[in-house]
Amino acid sequence: MTTTRPEIVHTPTFTDGAEFRIPTFKLLQENGSLYKDAAAPDLDSDTALRIYRTMVYVRVLDERMLAAQRQGRLSFYMQCTGEEGAIVGSTAALSADDMIMAQYREQGALAYRGFTTDEFMNQLFGNDQDYGKGRQMPVHYGSAKLNYMTISSPLATQIPQATGYAYGQKLAGKGHCTLVFFGEGAASEGDFHAALNMATVHRVPVIFLCRNNGYAISTPSVEQFAADGVAPRAFGYKMDVIRVDGNDTLAVHQATRAARRLAVEDNRPVLVEAMTYRLAAHSSSDDPSSYRSKDEESGWRGKDPILRMRLWLEAQELWRDEDEKELQESLRRDVLETMKRAQKRPPPPLESLVTDVYDEVPPALAGQLEALKAHIRKYPEAYPKSSGQAGGEQ
Amino acid sequence: MTTTRPEIVHTPTFTDGAEFRIPTFKLLQENGSLYKDAAAPDLDSDTALRIYRTMVYVRVLDERMLAAQRQGRLSFYMQCTGEEGAIVGSTAALSADDMIMAQYREQGALAYRGFTTDEFMNQLFGNDQDYGKGRQMPVHYGSAKLNYMTISSPLATQIPQATGYAYGQKLAGKGHCTLVFFGEGAASEGDFHAALNMATVHRVPVIFLCRNNGYAISTPSVEQFAADGVAPRAFGYKMDVIRVDGNDTLAVHQATRAARRLAVEDNRPVLVEAMTYRLAAHSSSDDPSSYRSKDEESGWRGKDPILRMRLWLEAQELWRDEDEKELQESLRRDVLETMKRAQKRPPPPLESLVTDVYDEVPPALAGQLEALKAHIRKYPEAYPKSSGQAGGEQ
């Protein structure tokens, strides 16, 4: 069907849209060289290297912290392995003032913006330095100064929030936008529909970045939706959409830059579907072996976004083996040492149980805290953490 | 864009789907004659007349009952004026065993299946014969024997319910399906997204019939969605979709028949978007003069589905002026007399306050009823309805 399609027909004519295939935007081949008709990406070498280093950083962080979880140091962990390109490539296309609202698997975005290893570790161990005051499970990071909204576990709730946030940015008129990350599973929630519809109706500068990584825990995307990915949904909202190879960091970067222009200059919200794969388990609680094959996994391991980016950097003579070795070593050391430090810190104080529920602690709740303190004084051994002992072994 | 669209592109390419225009299926011109390249509809004269009589019936019912509301006989009323073709034409395409789940403006569907004027009136007056036992506002009809699910006010909730109902029908294997009606406003709810997605994933025999009548109360569809109607959303679910002139009763009928075949024979859910117009106010509580022009209204009045159908029937020599006169008179008489009868009936008994909350009245609730009875015995004049007086003047 084309624009020559008639406006009126006289026999019942059905279409399911499958014919309107959405192409995938790619720049880099798996060997790290550009497709021959692809233009060289408009990317300075500092940014290119910062992207790459960040991707390697989160890979190292993820490996180390999963190991820490396996050792019982941490209760829970989630890796973004395989999706670093989609996450870091897109983040690098934003202005530092743009808001990021993530799902939970986007530590790369935060790392790119300069979240320190200390900051990561404090949250992971829920210690007294955790901005979140030890209230949320590991990986629920947030940073006000880095414009990274604190993660919330209920899926998809951040998507309409991003629409609202971006609407506020539009009224503020400073040329900022919001990028919201979510999985192809979360896109099934009602909140997704609400968010995209409101975004086009109200002309909001927001970029909806769907990480289509093939799975929602054990549920493969063929059981999540019948369509060819999430991208065709944009048609239902008259929203600009682009599909991109999510393991092609340069393409993700370029697509997001173009999307940002539409959003910020023209108040046109954009859906970006980054096709990628969750190489690791869903989380440290999951074992994918019962729902997908090793073959499938190793096929995707060959498409590793980090390797592809490295090959490209090497071809540009921006990166050498020695650089890689040095980077890996220094990152491993940094992560390990910082982890040990963070783990030794005490938990947040008992008061943190009742603060931040409201701007001020209401009288009845203050009374509950007093009662709790009195109780703990009676049984100090029963509540070791709050009675001043280190909270390392949670 | 066509099927020749490349699978891979090397420059960022956005599309908002606007180019994939969905045509409108039409058979009848406004003068009641078929478009010249339109095939004659496959419709026997009995069915054609039954459709037409039903449309006239609900027009008369609506006019009379709105007047009754204005006279203070009824607390509330909703007309389907202007949408009779979309509602009755589609219903006539179903088997009587198919389930219908409506929004609230589909009295024509119920009338087509044989809901009697008595049955309508008993609900409207919430008297002791109302199947719904006087619990819901007027127009919240339901009929188990006519496979018409009782209306529920919260919008869009019936849409995923229809998907589930139809899934059960598929497992039962008797070749039945479910048709669910909803407005273009209700289609903004999260429940809509859930319903359509689950329907294609689970291959469910359901027909989603959207009455796009241009308004959700005062909100015009341009403030409801940015896309060209609701139809393009089907692409997001890989669902078959057809757009039809909702005031062309024959086209609606034929489209729904074709849709039913896909649903029942192939477990392919279908979205039908019927383009129509709400000629009357949203409800008896509404006055549209503040949000739309008389011109707009009268333009649509010229497209009246009843007139168009009548012209066609007359051209087929199935209908004459005398038939029309006789029908109108007998319907008016029927509605008026039945109304008076229904209005005189008493309200449901006091016990109906506590029945049907559960299959049996739980002990504490039975106690609440006893206490209420004792209280009313103390103050009989304060509660006239339940103390045995007629409930006419509610």
Next chain:
Amino acid sequence: MPRMNMLQAINDALDIAMAANDRVLCFGEDVGGFGGVFRATSHLQEKYGKDRCFNTPLVEQGIIGFANGLAAQGSVPVAEIQFADYIFPAFDQIVNESAKFRYRSGNLFDVGRLTIRAPYGGGIAGGLYHSQSPEAYFAHTPGLKVVVPRNPHQAKGLLLGAIHDPNPTLFFEPKRLYRASVGEVPEGDYRLPLGEAEVLREGDDITLLGWGAQMEVIAQAADLAEKEGISCEIIDLRTILPWDQATVIDSVLKTGRLLVTHEAPLTGGFAGEIAATIQAHCFLYLESPIARVTGLDTPFPLALEKEYFPDHLKIFEAVKTSVEF
């Protein structure tokens, strides 16, 4: 002082808030040009433009999700839910998001600027989906404030209080009083405090506690009781969460008896919470069981609405039972 009905008072509050701060936005279904199905937002779009007062698509979860985002961004959203009965599609955005936003982020982010308005309650022949009083569903959710005004003066002052309160606040408006309740309303900006109950009438024999439209009903019942020589103390709770325990406790320590009324069903209604708290604090002072006069444990009916209702006669009878215990 000008006389206004409750809708006018609410409209006035919104107008004042929008005039004072251009970050205040009003939106919801039919809220824009039409001014809302009850006309609470009349003329606001004309005055402040389509960017600040507008229709949304018909999706409550989206309205509140959008409002949460706006509030986090620093805007001051006042979102309308057309009927409180239709707030449930937004339940997750309110209970899991608005309520926990500040806590979960350790105060890095909050949606304290959010206000959600919704007409609630029965008495308008609305049947089960235009009559509900859902305050108790939200009162089990730390992080939210829940406010219900009883008349135009209170409505304006409490709504301005809610809009300026640094916590997400649900503002339930007794729609049966929208036009029925008329009274003097001060001009200009004034804010009534959240979290403070108000003693409306002093008395010795029993404390009658309620909120919103039930305050009128309580007053009628108290008048009946007065004629029988029973002296009622009347308290309007005003803020359901967090509620003013001290004022209620003081009163019950004095009167020795308590009756709480609401329209919502008995079981799980907020009267239960109040009774549980007061029996604990005033155990030795209570002269009779705390009475609850509420809706039945059923959905809200239509034809028999009058029978269902916790009216002045039922309250009066319960007062007598309590005093004669």
Next chain:
Amino acid sequence: MPRMNMLQAINDALDIAMAANDRVLCFGEDVGGFGGVFRATSHLQEKYGKDRCFNTPLVEQGIIGFANGLAAQGSVPVAEIQFADYIFPAFDQIVNESAKFRYRSGNLFDVGRLTIRAPYGGGIAGGLYHSQSPEAYFAHTPGLKVVVPRNPHQAKGLLLGAIHDPNPTLFFEPKRLYRASVGEVPEGDYRLPLGEAEVLREGDDITLLGWGAQMEVIAQAADLAEKEGISCEIIDLRTILPWDQATVIDSVLKTGRLLVTHEAPLTGGFAGEIAATIQAHCFLYLESPIARVTGLDTPFPLALEKEYFPDHLKIFEAVKTSVEF
């Protein structure tokens, strides 16, 4: 009798129900081949096919909307919500639809065949979104039944009871006991009654009432109290809505004291409803205020979960306070 943990008992109940009636269907997120994130539906897809046990898309409002439709059609849906914390997007479908389906249609249609299963509660280092106990939100909703089992034997019998009960039933499973609670479970089909509390231990001085995972905590507290010479009567409420008032009243008339415990926050929790009802029925028999030992009025924390928790020591202290009042 075979020994099972709670997950095995639940799986067994589902297996029996599906084997007996091919209209019974189990579905939800990851429920199909994977058998659910906790494995409660393991092997059911293998045994009964993909049509009867399947993954749904990730949309709770859709899952319950779909289940409501299926139940109305005559199927027997057992829908899983992956965590009770994620039931709120389905709140409208449950509270406005499931609960009111029969009532609003005058019994023409109902969704009584519906059962919704969801793991609830804290104690697994889940933080605020994997620890909630939302029973009170639903207990304010006439038309629903709400059931919480305390051990594998109860879980199997009550789940079979819920699946066969002709009313929509929420079945909250204490996930902290999924593997921790092991016990003898009868083979084959047996159904425990809904709406009946169970007296687990007789005693004279005070009645301790709870449900689900709190029953273990209560037992520990009672043991401590026993050592101090306090004789506790222990009651498992089992069905939160509609609840068995008679059993609790009888017990309190005997003991003269009542303590109720739940993990959910205090304010608006179901202990408030129980306290309000019992003080009314047992006023002259109560020797001390009814005590509530619950979560704090905050979201559920993580690092300080142990401090937050209404544990056996807090219950024990409250028992002593009550008895010494």
